Amino acid sequence: MDLKSNFSSACAKKIFGNSDRATEFLLHLQKARGFSLPMRTMLRGKNSGQTRLDLANSDIWTKVVENWDYDCALPIIREMFTETEKYESGKNSHKMMKLLLDEWEYLKLGTVDWPFSQGAFDDFVQGVNAQKTDGPTKDERVRKAAVQYRRIKEINAVRNDYIETLIFEKNKNVLPTLRHGRLVDFFIKYLVVRPMNLRRNSVSNGRVML
Numbered sequence: 001m002d003l004k005s006n007f008s009s010a011c012a013k014k015i016f017g018n019s020d021r022a023t024e025f026l027l028h029l030q031k032a033r034g035f036s037l038p039m040r041t042m043l044r045g046k047n048s049g050q051t052r053l054d055l056a057n058s059d060i061w062t063k064v065v066e067n068w069d070y071d072c073a074l075p076i077i078r079e080m081f082t083e084t085e086k087y088e089s090g091k092n093s094h095k096m097m098k099l100l101l102d103e104w105e106y107l108k109l110g111t112v113d114w115p116f117s118q119g120a121f122d123d124f125v126q127g128v129n130a131q132k133t134d135g136p137t138k139d140e141r142v143r144k145a146a147v148q149y150r151r152i153k154e155i156n157a158v159r160n161d162y163i164e165t166l167i168f169e170k171n172k173n174v175l176p177t178l179r180h181g182r183l184v185d186f187f188i189k190y191l192v193v194r195p196m197n198l199r200r201n202s203v204s205n206g207r208v209m210l
Contacts, residue, residue: 173188
């Protein structure tokens with residue numbers, strides 16, 4: 001995906017996530033580049049006298065694309081990223097990871113690993129039901145596996161936050177996305193980087209490798 005010469009509204013939405021962030025970026029970009037934008041002055045209510053961007057939602061994305069300049073946008077978006085909950089979460093992820101792993105050990109959940117493949121809960125339960133043991137024991141195995149699965153998903157999210165923040169701080173060419181979701185996490189020049197999943201080789205002696 002070429003963010004320098006082939007930028008589109010789809011790219012913009014992957015980076016900013018919503019029109020509020022796109023508007024904030026557009027105003028910062030306007031100050032840096034000096035282009036004009038339609039503005040209006042609020043005449044009523046508590047915001048009376050304030051100047052606002054006078055654009056419909058769809059037009060905001062159009063203006064972002066029209067005025068896009070990668071080299072100018074990069075430092076603006078990086079600065080905006082440092083003010084997001086996503087960045088704050090990444091900065092605190094090391095402490096959060098320790099807490100989650102300590103809780104895992106306290107709950108005696110065993111090796112930090114997926115109890116069943118993602119999307120295969122039904123097969124897992126069928127396997128438990130086929131075991132020659134009593135109902136309460138089967139219930140406990142399913143209950144433990146559900147807790148393990150939920151907690152590994154949480155560990156995986158914290159791990160991704162940590163890695164993304166580390167890459168962001170070590171590489172000034174990283175253009176992060178401002179949304180916190182499961183889509184694109186950041187761009188490095190023309191490369192697209194997506195969230196990672198915790199795999200078996202990410203675990204050593206029951207501890208997550210960071």
